[in-house]
Amino acid sequence: MRAKFSSSRVALLRLAAPCLAALWAGVAVPCAASGPASGPAAGPGLAADIASPAPSDPAARPLDLAALSPSLPDAPQLQFAEAPAAVAQSPQAGFSLVRRESVASPGAGAPAPKLTTAELDAACQSGKLRGKPCKLDWLPMLWQAFEATAVENAGNIAFDSDTRNALTHNPYIATWFKCVHQYRYRQWSDDTPFIVHDIGHPMQGASVYSIYAQNDPKSRGLIFANNGNYWRGKFKAMAFVTLFEIQWKIGPASEAAIGNSGLNTYYTPSVIGRTTNETGFQDFVITPVYGLGWNIAEDLVDRFVMPHIWKRTHNRLILTALLPLTPCRDAANVLRYKPFYYRDYPITPLR
Secondary structure: OHHHHHHHHHHHHHHHHHHHHHHHHOOOOOOHOOOOOOOOOHHHHHHHHHHHHOOHHHHHHHHHHHHHHHOOOOOOOOOOOOHHHHHHHHOOOOOOOOOOOOOOOOOOOOOOOOOOOOHHHHHHOOOOOOOHOOOOOOOHHHHHHHHHHHHHHHHHHHHHHHHHHHHHHHHHHHHHHHHHOOOOOOOOOOOOHHHHHHHHHHHHHHHHHHHHOOOOOOOOOOOOOOOOOHHHHHHHHHHHHHHHHHHHHHHHOOOOHHHHOOOEEEOOOOOOOEEEEOOHHHHHHHHHHHHHHHHHHHHHHHHOHHHHHHHHHOOOOHHHHHHHHOOHHHHHHHOOOOOOOOOOOOOOOOO
């Protein structure tokens, strides 16, 4: 056997020598024709040796890339079983979250496609996406709350002469501290009219609920639904609305600081048997609690009333004129520089 292999090697060398010489000289000479026509290794034995199958040793076999390199797994596909119906109907809702395993492959460093806001919200609400993308956007939310506070203070200054006088004649810091100290925390009613504490403050709270929802991917775009996402978002927003109201009553940009609410104590015919300084604890409760009810009522309007209107008209002027149906949500839209009729879930295009 060793002799047979030795003769085969010698024959191969004889066949290869003319080819190498031709390549070195730059002459195209067919290798098969340049070898010896006869010889001890040019017979059937050599042909059989050359045509024999590859040795059984795996290390000596040629590497089959197709067999040893299976295709990479596809990116996980998001199935939004619990996604909002409006998002599920969107043509962009069927997407795949590009989150491949750490496998080295050609082209693996390609940038992932950016998700739309509706896709991001649906992924966060269904639990398919977690982490930083699903966190509350604090900076825009605080800015919109600041805008709401500025607008309310501007209204008080424009329409209330007492607020203008207090702002221009009293020292800011000392008067603010005195008003906070004289605030009647143990008294329920602040002796303001019904339109103020039962209409104005619930609307104020509902607007802040909308500010929170439009900056929370887990709450944004959710229409009224009796599920965990909806109610968790509402109760988280209630904490933010409560903090907003505390600031509005006794904070550095509050009625106590800007309008000096609680500074003067006096008798009035509308309050029988005691004095008043128009302060009380009720607004700390009414704003977040009644505001939640107002916000849910607007969600119900968006779910059961507005779709019929959007189906019949897309006119911007008509949709703007419908502001009284959802005034607090529309006000929150303006604070993020959107039209009154804007919604965070798909609406047919406007003309």
